[in-house]
Amino acid sequence: MTEPLVVIGGDAAGMSAASKTKRDDPDREVIVFEKGEWVSYGACGLPYYVKGDIESLEDLVSVPAESFVEERGIDLRTNHEVTSIDTEARTVTVAGPDGEFEQSYGDLLVATGARAVEPPFEGMGLDGVFTLHDMEMAASVRRALGLDAPGSRQEGDGPRGDASADGAPESVAIVGGGYIGIEMAEAFREHDLDVHVFEMLPHTLQPFGAEAAATVEEHLVEQGVDLHLDTAVDGFVGDERVEAVAVGDEEVPVDLVLVGVGVRPNVELAEAAGIETGPTGAIATDQYGRTNVDHVYAAGDVAEATNAVTGEPDHVPLALTANRAGRAIGATLGGEPTPVGEIVGTAVVKAFDLEVARAGLVDEAEAREAGFDPVSITIEAESRAHYYPGGSSIQVTMLGDRGTGRLLGASMVGREGVAKRIDTVATALHTELSVERVSMLDLSYAPPFSPVWDPVLTAAKVLAGKLE
């Protein structure tokens, strides 16, 4: 009999692979080891849980753990941590509630995800300093705000949780102006906190490019956010609880700190077993999600994916990539070799009243590094017909390659119609369309939804003119 598929990590990639394998090959034994309590949850919803838009942590769960077990026949074991992999013997060592044991595998999927980077700041261990890397940490942040934390499976607070002996906090420092930082700024403003955002680079939202970021930053200030760009944080000051952020000679007094300076793939377990990482530091995989070791796959936030624009390995830890790769690996294991698919770095974030989106290469320097000769333009266009009420402006930055005329990428920012407009760009990038061809796409028009020339078409038209 075939040895089981063993999956390490019970979130998007892991549970997608487990489910698809069981669906396509119901006789295959599938065991998932998840070191935490929660499986298959939407971590992207955590800022909205803190904000109060989402009632309970339970709402973020896509598929309840029982369903995986009872309906899909998956042997799902939460609170089980895989501590080592022996790729020769094809076994993993597992630490569970009842002690340590070995489990053999026929195939192994490493889906250990990523974790929030914890920079070596002084004072990272103070009470009131948080990252936002999992469900219970989001619950702790709510408790720290003096709010209830519905759905939390832990009593009381996390290690740094307790905040409110001195009453509800009035101010918060967010360290890092990325997605999480911006989304959490919105959440904290909702609870009327004074919000400071510290970003060491000249702009927030680095992957979205300077043009989109500048527009977002104006909006953040309008929303009452105290923005500290080009500002490196040195550490946090306080006795037991955080009291201030140290920045050079200055101290900015705050009641809470949220550190969101990026994520790092959890590769240590795999690396210790001889599974290779790629240039990005995440696990290197081929088009079927296979690692360098026979019968070992990797998917999700721990793994690289191929960027269709550059043709190079890339690490963009996002939910769709994880789900897609997990499902493809499941199909492959079920008997039908299925590529995990390429990415083009598509992303969108809500920044208060703005939608900010990107795909491909949006920064000239980055495009040059990837071997292109980039030309870029930034335009403003309307979201609706000029005469139709309620429209607003959409800013589009678009890059093309001078040599080939190829579309390289775009960013967009506006109050409406941005999130899904970027998908036109993403689709064009997957098929390596020229900017000229993009400018001639037959895109939808009706007065309530678009000008006759969609902003994407207008941007492509202007860029094509510059590429001639």
Place this chain on the structure above:
Amino acid sequence: MTEPLVVIGGDAAGMSAASKTKRDDPDREVIVFEKGEWVSYGACGLPYYVKGDIESLEDLVSVPAESFVEERGIDLRTNHEVTSIDTEARTVTVAGPDGEFEQSYGDLLVATGARAVEPPFEGMGLDGVFTLHDMEMAASVRRALGLDAPGSRQEGDGPRGDASADGAPESVAIVGGGYIGIEMAEAFREHDLDVHVFEMLPHTLQPFGAEAAATVEEHLVEQGVDLHLDTAVDGFVGDERVEAVAVGDEEVPVDLVLVGVGVRPNVELAEAAGIETGPTGAIATDQYGRTNVDHVYAAGDVAEATNAVTGEPDHVPLALTANRAGRAIGATLGGEPTPVGEIVGTAVVKAFDLEVARAGLVDEAEAREAGFDPVSITIEAESRAHYYPGGSSIQVTMLGDRGTGRLLGASMVGREGVAKRIDTVATALHTELSVERVSMLDLSYAPPFSPVWDPVLTAAKVLAGKLE
């Protein structure tokens, strides 16, 4: 010296071509003859003018007539009707306010547009019976509703205008359940009229397919529209004013009638001059917008375009196609041969609170006629992450070709996020992507804007499974 470019028709295609020609070749003389009063206006906005969302007809004008003359150097002559074309002598005969004259041309663009079909119903000539084919007719409809008609350049009413001697009308029959019919239903409901929609086919919105239409129809009924499907109108009853719609043995009493049963290209002038029409009845053109006659181009609602899905000539009279073709012909005349571009039949319409969109082939019978072996699916997906508040359902119908696996088209309907989601499908159609590849596109995801698997991806995934 080169003879002038003469353009017949001063709307989207004509003015785009005139403007682009002058921009790229400022020394070229460009003369535009427009038989009406208005040039370069957004006819798509007329239903919203009647509804009251748009204040004045003037707001619908994209570029004021003076700007074409003064800033762009175009010799624009309104109230000038071209009555014949002599393609041998390269002249047109023009009837203007000061009499008839001949004008020679070096190149000629036929951009005579389309007109509302006036079916041979008894009673079409009664007062209170309207089509909605131009600016002044929209003004007449407003007057017929007892409303002011800001921006109208005609005194009083059109030939069938006067309605309100007996007070404001209380009911209206819309004959034809196409775009205009649905948009006008919304406009009339806004003014609290009882609205009857008569459609002779089993469904409204024929180009959007039965699945989308059925969902729209439920919504129309919720909005208080009295829907008469599969119901052929026989004519209109009344003495001078319309009093009822005759349907078989029945008469449905109404105060007003709006006939919107489609448009027909204004090809008569061209045909009389030996300019050939194609299989759709519109003027046949090549990829540069050239007709069968040397130095004669056609563009806009009067001309065919090539459908990228079928590879065949098609007639989808929409604003973007007209603008694009006009601009391309201008560029070609300016010295740079530029294709007018292909269409994929992308369209979107607002139906009260719904967005309804389509691209490609959305009907199995139509796809079979075009030589494909269609397989279709219809799914429901969410517009946002399942846990994010405010989301709603999006229904996607998608067609693929069994033989090649190629995507053939899709329709979508929902309360949000539909209008621009169809552009992903449109872009994929332009590049002849397989359904499988569509299912692997890297589309944007964030909880407020989409589920992890965008509805387009989910539809493609399900359809790909059925195509295997």
